[in-house]
Amino acid sequence: MVRSRTGRWRSLRWAAVALLGASAALIGAGPAQAAGADLSTGSLTWGFKASFRAYMNSGNGSPPIAASNGASINSDGTFTFPVKGGTYDATTGAIDAEYGGKVVFSYPAHFFTISLANPTVVVTGDTAALKADVDLVTTATDPVSVRQATIATIAVTDGNPGGNGGTVTATNLAATMTAEGASAFNGFYAAGTALDPLSFTFSTGGGEPAGPAVGVTPSTGVDPAGATITVEGSGFDPEANSAAGIYVSFGPKVDEHWTNSGVLQVTKWVSKTNEPTEARDRLHADGTFRTTLPISAVYTDRNGAQVDCTKVQCYVITFAARGAADRSQDTFTPVTFTRAPAGGGDTDQQITATVTGGALTLGVAGATVALPAVSNGQVTTGALNTATVADLRGTNAGWSLVGQVSDFASAGGGTIAADNLGWVPNAAVGTDGLAGTPGVVTPGATAAPGAGLGTARALCTSATGASNGTFTCGAQLNLGVPASALAGDYTAILTLTLS
Incomplete structure (x- = not known):
């Protein structure tokens, strides 16, 4: 018989009114974008401020500093952000170089998390600046979120940045925090504070967009x-x-x-x-x-x-x-779409609905499987009762259904090792009559008698991103009976586990 069972941040000045006022100021219009060739490849390297990184690394963040969305942390602790767009005018030298990625500074003991993302270098004539998205989350006051705030001025000189064909490179440009940057970081550093120098490079690819x-x-x-x-x-x-x-x-x-x-x-x-x-x-x-x-x-x-x-x-x-x-x-x-002509009698009504999500469940079509009688040294074959997995959570989080069997035993004292039961799994996607996007289910690998279900093996799985829906999983069971086995009626327990 086979049966299934189912401290605090001392230097911050917590002033909600000042923070909100800074947000409004920083969202204002920035310098006009440069006209010219589109940027294709390149990167920006900057560390914000070395002493700030050291302070963060002494804290209890997990981790204290993290990079994501394409940004990376270099061996010296600085950060690299990849080009994601922008323009360069070789005639005027105007630059609007957009870099992607995010760096997050976290210090729970001092009640704050700050993220700095999407830095942009803007150069117009002798004026250069660094802009970025800054978000401050703290339990001490209201959060702050600013987009493309001018957080630092950059000192450019003749030949730095410098161009060679379609490539422009700038090295160790001095950066100084602005009043907007000081407000965005809630006064942790004052306007005029020297920040880490920054370097950047980009290529225009001959003026044509590269890649996809x-x-x-x-x-x-x-x-x-x-x-x-x-x-x-x-x-x-x-x-x-x-x-x-x-x-x-x-x-x-x-x-x-x-x-x-x-x-x-x-x-x-x-x-x-x-x-x-x-x-x-x-x-x-x-x-x-x-x-x-x-x-x-x-x-x-x-x-x-x-x-x-x-x-x-x-x-x-x-x-x-x-x-x-x-x-x-x-x-x-x-x-773009054509617009409907003026007049007529059409009206719109917005229909809303909330999908709460359900559960991940397992059902089995029966509790026993009787395999045909078999002689010693032969293999007997039967069908596992069909298992139905319903993933109604609405998260597409993925799942797996595994099986493992106990040793077979008879009333007369005979035993057959669990690994003598093998299987050939199969799986199918259930029909969704409501025209949903079908999920994907994959049957587990074949396990031969002798190397079978004494250890847990996958009957079927569905990966993250495609697991929503209803699925059926089954298997052909193959029990190999050793020549030395005692005659008799044998029973084992096969357990299916869904997770």
């Missing part, structure tokens, strides 16, 4: 009631991020779009191993793909908000799949 490129047909005059657009891409890396591929989506541009996918109307997963379906397509070895997206101008996103792409600009967006921090696969291709 996307074309959309049609991209203008799209019927707002709905249309299927064709998306063609080139220059993508099929091997990037462990060959995870990319997502091809449609919707508005938002901050950290790779984690805020709830605002998107439709998404396809494109990777080198995919077979084309309604939800997937193939990324070819040469970095190209061709797929389609069904879109409309007005839709309700997964957060319950209505998006009207005739009023807000929407894009075909590509980005690295599986939540990767790699921003080199990001593209934004605008799509």
Whole structure:
């Protein structure tokens, strides 16, 4: 019988009114962007301030300093941020170089966390500055969040930055904190404080954008009631991020779009191993793909908000799949719709709904499996009762179903080792009558009699990002009976565990 069972930050001046006032001031308009060639590759290296890093590393953050979204921490403690866009005018020397990534400083014992992200170098004539996004979270006062605040002035000289063809390099430029920077960091350092010097480089690639490129047909005059657009891409890396591929989506541009996918109307997963379906397509070895997206101008996103792409600009967006921090696969291709003619009797009503998510459950079609009688030295075969896994959590967190069997025993004192029971697993995706995007389930590896279920082995699994839905898992059971086994009726317990 086979049965299943289921201190404080001393230097801060906590002043909520001053903080909020600084936020309003720092969000103001910055210098005009430089005209010229688009930036393609390059990086910015900066450490903010060495004494501040030493102070953070003496604290209890876990970790005290962390880098993400493409930024990295160098061996000397400084940080490197990759180019993500911007322009350079070789005629005037004007620079608007945008770098990506985030560095987070955390000191729980002193009640604060500060993040510094997306630094931008702006050079116009003899004036140069460093801008960045700064967020302060503390239990002592209201949080502060500023975008592209001018946090430091930069001292440039003749020949530094210097250009050679389409490449510009600047080395050890002196940086000084501004009044805006002092406010953004809540007075930890005063305006005029010398910060770490910074270095940066970038290339324009001869004035042409490098890396991934996307074309959309049609991209203008799209019927707002709905249309299927064709998306063609080139220059993508099929091997990037462990060959995870990319997502091809449609919707508005938002901050950290790779984690805020709830605002998107439709998404396809494109990777080198995919077979084309309604939800997937193939990324070819040469970095190209061709797929389609069904879109409309007005839709309700997964957060319950209505998006009207005739009023807000929407894009075909590509980005690295599986939540990767790699921003080199990001593209934004605008799509515009025709507007409905004036007059008429159409009205809109926004419908909202809240999906709370459910549970991860396991059900089995029966409690016993009777294998056919068998002679010593032979193999008897039967079917495992079908197991049904329902992942209704709404998180796509992934799951695995594993099985392990006890030794077989008979009333007459005979035993057959558990490893003599092997299996050949199978798995299938259940039907969703509500037109949801199907998940993915993978059967476990075959285990032969003699090297079988004495240890836990996967019956089926579903990976993170594709586990929502209902799935069935089964197996052909193969029990090898040793020639030395005593005759009799044998029983073992097979336990299936879902996690």
